[in-house]
Amino acid sequence: MTTRSTSTLALAAATGLALGLLLPPARKALMQAPSLAAQDWIAGLTAEHRIVQHAFQALLLTDSDDVRRRKLLLAKIAYALTKHGVEEENTIYPALFAVQPTEAKRLSDDHVGVKRAIYALRRMPADDADWLPTAEAFSHEVDHHIHEEEDEIFPRLRDALTAEENRKLAAMLNWEGFKAA
Ligand SMILES: [Fe+2]
Ligand SMILES: [Fe+2]
Numbered sequence: 001m002t003t004r005s006t007s008t009l010a011l012a013a014a015t016g017l018a019l020g021l022l023l024p025p026a027r028k029a030l031m032q033a034p035s036l037a038a039q040d041w042i043a044g045l046t047a048e049h050r051i052v053q054h055a056f057q058a059l060l061l062t063d064s065d066d067v068r069r070r071k072l073l074l075a076k077i078a079y080a081l082t083k084h085g086v087e088e089e090n091t092i093y094p095a096l097f098a099v100q101p102t103e104a105k106r107l108s109d110d111h112v113g114v115k116r117a118i119y120a121l122r123r124m125p126a127d128d129a130d131w132l133p134t135a136e137a138f139s140h141e142v143d144h145h146i147h148e149e150e151d152e153i154f155p156r157l158r159d160a161l162t163a164e165e166n167r168k169l170a171a172m173l174n175w176e177g178f179k180a181a
Contacts (some may be wrong), residue, residue, distance in 0.1 A: 021147045031181035032174060041170040042138050042154045048084045052077060067126040078118045083151040086180040091172045099160045105152045110145045
């Protein structure tokens with residue numbers, strides 16, 4: 001790749017980032033509000049976990065004749081998990097790799113599984129007989145991941161860091177969430 005095309009790409013990326021940050025600031029602030037309001041980074045991520053779990057509960061109550069609602073709820077879950085994934089993958093998981101590398105790798109692999117599950121559900125007709133069982137299995141995998149993070153791995157990471165390091169991590173996490181919102 002030439003230097004010129006590289007710098008054009010860099011400029012396009014920087015412009016895209018600037019536009020992404022500037023265009024809907026009120027919406028971004030609103031979407032990041034539950035995490036910003038939390039006392040620490042675990043509380044912020046836990047609030048986001050609950051939003052996803054509530055959306056899954058509603059999704060699993062849908063019938064095959066309510067395709068529109070299924071697609072809407074799946075879009076809500078996909079959006080929330082994508083933003084959440086960016087926050088964790090760009091801040092918490094890198095910190096985790098330094099102290100719990102096996103767990104960090106496992107959680108990262110789970111996030112790849114989330115993308116594959118969303119992709120599979122989007123490709124499948126929402127009135128297909130397999131759609132709801134697939135969504136239910138996905139929901140259980142997300143629940144398991146959430147429990148691991150909240151009950152074991154994240155508290156151990158927080159305890160391994162200083163108060164100042166935890167404050168920095170929370171600030172970084174909120175900035176990532178604001179960008180991704
Ligand atoms: Fe996660
Ligand atoms: Fe999480």
